[in-house]
Amino acid sequence: MFTQYDPESAALTDExxxxxxxxxxxxxxxDELETHQTAKLRTVLAYVRANSPFYRAKLNGISDETLAGLHVSDIRNxxxxxxxDLQQAQFDMxxxxxxxxxxxxxxxxxTGKPTPCPRTNGDTIHNNTVLTAYYQDIFAQHGNRQVIGISGPTELHATGDTFGDVCRNLGHAVAKMWPHSPVIGFDRALEVLRLLPVTGLFCTPGMALRLAQKAVEAGxxxxxxxxxxxxxxxxxxxxxxxxxxxxxxxxxxxxxxLYASQEASVLAAATSDGTLRIAPLINHYEVIDPGTGEPVAPDPDGVRYGELVVTNLYTGAKPLIRYRTGDLVRMTEAGxxxxxxxxxxxxxxRVRDRLGLNGHLVNGYDLENLLLRRFRGYLDYQITVTRDDAGTDxxxxxxxxxxxxxxGDDIxxxxxxxxxxxxTALSVAFGDPGPITSTGAMVSWKAARVVDLRDPGAGTSVESRSAERIAGARA
Known part of the structure; x- marks a missing residue:
């Protein structure tokens, strides 16, 4: 494999x-984890201050002595x-x-200016080691003679490379196929799924639904x-x-x-107990109040709910320090x-995807989970929000x-x-929402899944226009 031809990468992989x-x-x-994170944090801070124009300016007011002596518990300083910042700094990041x-x-x-996300060998090895270690028990339950499909974009995107490399680490064959590509298309993708046959598939939820829909349409x-x-x-x-x-x-x-982003790479991965778990060996995590920026205390059940902030604990092309993801999370200690x-x-x-409904502020995850809880066997879904003359949502x-x-009973x-x-009153109808629901991974859950007729300007937002444009190209 590649790392054997590069001594530094081989040593890092083994470590x-x-x-x-x-x-x-x-x-x-x-205590050992805390010591590890503190040492890595100090190394990364010295690294970005020396090499990143953005962080050289951003951390200019903090002395070298302070950064060198910073403990991981002091990261909120x-x-x-x-x-x-990423969109404005571009390559200076x-x-x-x-x-x-x-x-x-x-x-x-x-929905905005693209930001550069190059990866070094070290970046890839750190992140793919997390996925390999966490996925191995999941795949082991299905045997060692698997063919894994990867249905995600590959142009300037990490999906195919990342999952392909992890499957190779785990000893499985891979077929990369992007059904939205004019080279592949849904008909050929379905044919390949049956022909090989493919036993496992990496894709978005929207893609899994769309493939099922196309299969049903084909009889x-x-x-x-x-x-x-x-x-x-x-x-x-x-x-x-x-x-x-x-x-x-x-x-x-x-x-x-997987919970990840192009900007911050792997942040959490599936494990065999059915949960996403963070990767504290390569990242430091904070949960903050999105309004105040202050740390969130655990609730009586030990759950911290708020916006996720992450710091990469490895050097590479673009380590991020206290990066506000804009995503709401629930974090619960391992039991x-x-x-x-x-x-x-x-x-x-996302913080900005929350919906206000008759005095309740609800996030997308909980709303989707609530509305779909009773239904099985549907091929797609969409939510519409209206307001009656009395002001009721x-x-x-x-x-x-x-x-x-x-x-009847499910409804x-x-x-x-x-x-x-x-x-809030709910009505249920049947129909095909069309290709806009497939744009969630490219735009946002709200733009793809929610039609909010309470706000006449909602359909003219940047995200809504982007979702309509992508959907039109896919129709």
Whole structure:
């Protein structure tokens, strides 16, 4: 493999494999992890200050002595890095020239200026070691003679490279196919899924639904006519209700397999206990109040709910310091029986994607989970929000499903759930929302899934226009 031709990469691979093996077996104490994170933080701070024009200026007011003596518990004394910083700084954010990287990626730029995201060998080895270590038990349950499909974009995007490399680490064959590509298309993708046959698939939830829809349109049964045993879903918001529906559609075990971004790389990954867990050996995590920026205390159940802030604890092309992801999460400490002794993480939607409904502020994850809880077997869905003359908010759920199937009890329960939890009336209809629902990974959950008719200007936002443009190209 490549690392054997590069002594530095080979040594790093061997070192990280050993560290993750020990950590996964619970051999690290809390003090040892704290010492590790503190040492890595000091190294990264010195590195970005020396090499990144952005951080040289950003950290200018902090002395070298202060940074060199900073403990990981003092990290809140450092300034935040924001998405706006990334868009404005562009290549000044980097700590190395692109020529020192092994590959160049960038953000999609669908709702703003793309930002450069090159990766060095070290970046890739750090992040892919997390996925290899966390995924190995999931894949082991399905045997060692697997063919894994990867249905994600590859141009200037990490999806194909990352999952391809991880599957190779785990000893599985890979077929990369992007159904939205004119070279492949959905018909050929479905043919390849059956021909090989593909036993596992990495894709977005929207892609899994779209593939199932195209299969049904072709007269095929996703459960009967395909051999998928494992669905590794990522790239957009996905509640347990949606995940379980997708698994039921394909007759496969479905996982929310990854929380990551082009900018910050791998932040949490699926483990065999069915949860996403953070990677504290390579990142430091904070949960803050998105309004005040202050740390959030655990609730009585030990859950911290707020905006995720992450600091990369490895040097490379673009380490980020206290990066505000803009994503709301729930973080819960690892308990007995955790597959990996690291906190569980539930990404529940962007801060700006929350919806106000009759006095309740609800995130996308919880709204989707609530509305879809009672339904199985649908091929797509969309939510519409209206307001009546009395100023009361109303919800409508459109399901792409057979309307002649008996849905009465399911609808009745869903209506009752919505009334009880959100004081909001719900109606359920059947129809095809169209290709806009497939744009969630490119734009946002809200732009893809929610039609908010309360605000006449909502459809003219940058995200809404981007979703409509992408959907039009895919129609």
């Amino acid at each position: 990280l494999r050993g560290l993750f093996d020990e950590f996964g077996k619970g051999k690290w104490t809390a 450092l300034p935040f890095t924001t998405k706006a 980097l700590s190395l020239p692109v020529s020192d990287a092994w590959t160049f990626y960038e953000t999609t730029g669908t 095929l049964d996703p459960r009967r006519d395909f051999s998928l045993d494992l669905l590794m879903l990522t790239g957009e918001l996905m509640s347990p209700s949606l995940r379980d529906n997708i698994g039921a559609l394909w007759g496969a075990e479905a996982h929310n397999c 007995p029986g955790a597959a990996v002794p690291a906190p569980a993480l539930e990404p529940v939607g 109303l919800l409508s759920l459109t399901l792409n499903a057979d309307p002649d199937r008996h849905w 009745e329960r869903a209506v009752a759930d919505c009334r009880e939890e959100l004081d």
